[in-house]
Amino acid sequence: MIKIALDAMGGDYAPRENVEGALMAACQHGIHVVLVGDEKKIQKELHKSRFSSALIEVAHAPDHIGMHEKATESLRTNRNTSIKISLELLQNQKVSAVVSAGHTGAFMAASTLILKRLPEIERPAIAGCIPTLKGSCVMLDLGANVDCRSSHLVQFARMGILYANIVEKKTNPSLGLLSNGEEASKGNELTREVQELLKNKPEWNYVGYVESKDIFKGKVDVVICDGFVGNIFLKTVESLVSTTFLLIRQEAHKKPLSRLALGIGAYLFKDVLKNLGRRFDYTQHGAAPLLGLNGLVYVCHGRSSSMAIKNALLTAKKSVEEKFLDRLKQEFHPV
Amino acid sequence: MIKIALDAMGGDYAPRENVEGALMAACQHGIHVVLVGDEKKIQKELHKSRFSSALIEVAHAPDHIGMHEKATESLRTNRNTSIKISLELLQNQKVSAVVSAGHTGAFMAASTLILKRLPEIERPAIAGCIPTLKGSCVMLDLGANVDCRSSHLVQFARMGILYANIVEKKTNPSLGLLSNGEEASKGNELTREVQELLKNKPEWNYVGYVESKDIFKGKVDVVICDGFVGNIFLKTVESLVSTTFLLIRQEAHKKPLSRLALGIGAYLFKDVLKNLGRRFDYTQHGAAPLLGLNGLVYVCHGRSSSMAIKNALLTAKKSVEEKFLDRLKQEFHPV
Numbered sequence: 001m002i003k004i005a006l007d008a009m010g011g012d013y014a015p016r017e018n019v020e021g022a023l024m025a026a027c028q029h030g031i032h033v034v035l036v037g038d039e040k041k042i043q044k045e046l047h048k049s050r051f052s053s054a055l056i057e058v059a060h061a062p063d064h065i066g067m068h069e070k071a072t073e074s075l076r077t078n079r080n081t082s083i084k085i086s087l088e089l090l091q092n093q094k095v096s097a098v099v100s101a102g103h104t105g106a107f108m109a110a111s112t113l114i115l116k117r118l119p120e121i122e123r124p125a126i127a128g129c130i131p132t133l134k135g136s137c138v139m140l141d142l143g144a145n146v147d148c149r150s151s152h153l154v155q156f157a158r159m160g161i162l163y164a165n166i167v168e169k170k171t172n173p174s175l176g177l178l179s180n181g182e183e184a185s186k187g188n189e190l191t192r193e194v195q196e197l198l199k200n201k202p203e204w205n206y207v208g209y210v211e212s213k214d215i216f217k218g219k220v221d222v223v224i225c226d227g228f229v230g231n232i233f234l235k236t237v238e239s240l241v242s243t244t245f246l247l248i249r250q251e252a253h254k255k256p257l258s259r260l261a262l263g264i265g266a267y268l269f270k271d272v273l274k275n276l277g278r279r280f281d282y283t284q285h286g287a288a289p290l291l292g293l294n295g296l297v298y299v300c301h302g303r304s305s306s307m308a309i310k311n312a313l314l315t316a317k318k319s320v321e322e323k324f325l326d327r328l329k330q331e332f333h334p335v
Numbered sequence: 336m337i338k339i340a341l342d343a344m345g346g347d348y349a350p351r352e353n354v355e356g357a358l359m360a361a362c363q364h365g366i367h368v369v370l371v372g373d374e375k376k377i378q379k380e381l382h383k384s385r386f387s388s389a390l391i392e393v394a395h396a397p398d399h400i401g402m403h404e405k406a407t408e409s410l411r412t413n414r415n416t417s418i419k420i421s422l423e424l425l426q427n428q429k430v431s432a433v434v435s436a437g438h439t440g441a442f443m444a445a446s447t448l449i450l451k452r453l454p455e456i457e458r459p460a461i462a463g464c465i466p467t468l469k470g471s472c473v474m475l476d477l478g479a480n481v482d483c484r485s486s487h488l489v490q491f492a493r494m495g496i497l498y499a500n501i502v503e504k505k506t507n508p509s510l511g512l513l514s515n516g517e518e519a520s521k522g523n524e525l526t527r528e529v530q531e532l533l534k535n536k537p538e539w540n541y542v543g544y545v546e547s548k549d550i551f552k553g554k555v556d557v558v559i560c561d562g563f564v565g566n567i568f569l570k571t572v573e574s575l576v577s578t579t580f581l582l583i584r585q586e587a588h589k590k591p592l593s594r595l596a597l598g599i600g601a602y603l604f605k606d607v608l609k610n611l612g613r614r615f616d617y618t619q620h621g622a623a624p625l626l627g628l629n630g631l632v633y634v635c636h637g638r639s640s641s642m643a644i645k646n647a648l649l650t651a652k653k654s655v656e657e658k659f660l661d662r663l664k665q666e667f668h669p670v
Contacts, residue, residue: 227515
């Protein structure tokens with residue numbers, strides 16, 4: 001039985017959507033979820049829900065971290081927050097993973113402090129699955145490290161390749177380095193240094209620099225970049241997809257005929273757009289793992305709905321089932 | 336009469352589309368165009384076209400720079416390339432601007448060498464107009480400088496604000512700094528340094544950090560970033576828009592009913608999609624100016640069609656008409 005701790009207090013719609021998502025994961029997928037947070041509030045939501053499950057446990061945490069607190073401040077005070085209690089459950093092996101839609105910075109900082117980094121990993125990285133025309137691509141770092149050294153990116157590559165292989169089931173995953181052009185003469189100081197280091201990794205399926213279009217085409221299984229660039233890439237993708245639909249609406253409203261066409265088109269397109277939206281919706285895709293720690297932790301979008309929370313729990317379950325953490329430890333500390 | 340030099344040999348479809356675009360600009364918009372390149376080839380295309388105009392001149396250049404040459408190599412040999420001859424026409428005030436769809440790196444390097452940088456400008460930057468829900472936003476640098484210092488970004492801001500004001504007719508343009516979050520605690524080493532420097536510019540309408548979603552919403556008139564990030568942003572936008580349409584098609588083909596819906600929807604949506612495509616098509620939007628030189632030069636996409644070339648010439652004409660270069664010189668060297 002896989003048991004996962006969920007920060008019930010983190011996210012814009014907590015605890016309601018978190019509790020509902022946990023119940024869905026328990027009822028529909030048999031995941032044992034420990035809801036961590038204000039017990040009274042959690043119980044209230046549990047009673048309100050149309051679901052109920054014996055697989056749900058509650059662990060009380062008297063406090064939680066507000067979205068506008070400073071990440072470092074929240075640690076310094078050492079309060080018994082839902083994030084801290086969740087991570088301690090993982091540290092004490094009461095659960096196999098932690099999922100939180102709360103304050104990302106505070107969650108990452110607390111995870112690193114409590115779980116510790118794996119040996120040889122200088123910086124943990126957020127890895128996400130980017131939808132492509134062929135399926136998906138593991139991309140990291142999506143925002144944990146805004147200033148990176150070349151050695152960090154090589155470590156990201158190593159973790160990303162393993163994740164693509166073990167969790168995403170890709171054989172001999174191909175690796176690309178995000179750059180401003182495919183030619184070796186392109187890139188900035190950092191990427192050129194990384195190129196040099198990757199020359200010493202003939203065992204990796206490294207294809208060289210890739211551009212955004214290559215990612216969307218599905219040219220590579222894993223792509224690495226620094227967290228500043230990765231975060232801007234991710235947010236550009238997220239916001240452009242919604243902007244495109246708004247622009248379609250804007251264009252359509254210019255003429256009565258196209259307004260009608262939009263209505264009919266939208267009706268006919270409904271399923272198509274729904275599926276497409278799902279492929280690009282990162283809250284739906286679930287959670288992004290923070291890789292490089294001695295424990296499995298998953299970061300969710302702050303705006304996570306119950307469906308997103310459920311999918312996040314499923315994503316976490318997948319890595320637990322595949323014993324990803326053991327494989328990662330082995331990779332960085334072969335016995 | 337505004338006279339502009341066009342590199343007739345640069346781009347994937349040169350000289351055919353270049354000559355055709357020049358003829359369209361001359362016939363439809365009264366722009367005097369000097370076609371620079373292999374005279375025989377240009378004359379052949381001129382004869383083939385259904386257009387003809389007395390506003391077209393040809394300046395022979397025996398050589399041109401191939402798309403796969405190294406930018407630095409092409410300069411060292413000092414051949415009489417179409418780019419070099421075009422820039423010399425501008426240097427000698429025979430034309431008011433130069434437009435090229437050729438090798439961007441070589442074009443930028445030759446422009447800097449021949450025209451020289453303006454005083455106080457350490458690095459020229461490529462500025463582009465990003466479509467937004469409210470209109471457009473001037474973004475720079477889109478790829479001229481992959482490694483930037485904070486002083487460079489402040490200079491980009493100064494040039495971008497002036498461009499938005501003079502050419503894009505925005506009053507007191509608002510300025511944003513592209514980052515991984517809006518809070519002042521976000522950003523990387525470079526953006527934090529730039530934030531500090533911008534505190535000394537109370538005369539600018541600086542709104543702070545912006546994210547991609549803010550750009551698309553039209554929150555700012557000008558946005559600055561280093562050329563590596565800017566280029567990746569631009570390419571992500573370009574390739575995601577086309578990927579979205581491919582994904583719609585892919586989703587639609589999964590079921591016969593939605594295939595039918597796609598057909599009907601596409602028919603009804605035709606104009607809407609066409610307009611939308613136009614707003615996001617950078618080749619249609621024309622050319623991006625390389626700002627910071629003692630002369631107006633415009634970089635086009637390598638895949639420029641005749642329509643793109645025509646629009647590039649129109650974009651260049653607009654800056655010439657507004658005497659943008661004089662205003663820029665004044666800004667950086669007030670008398």
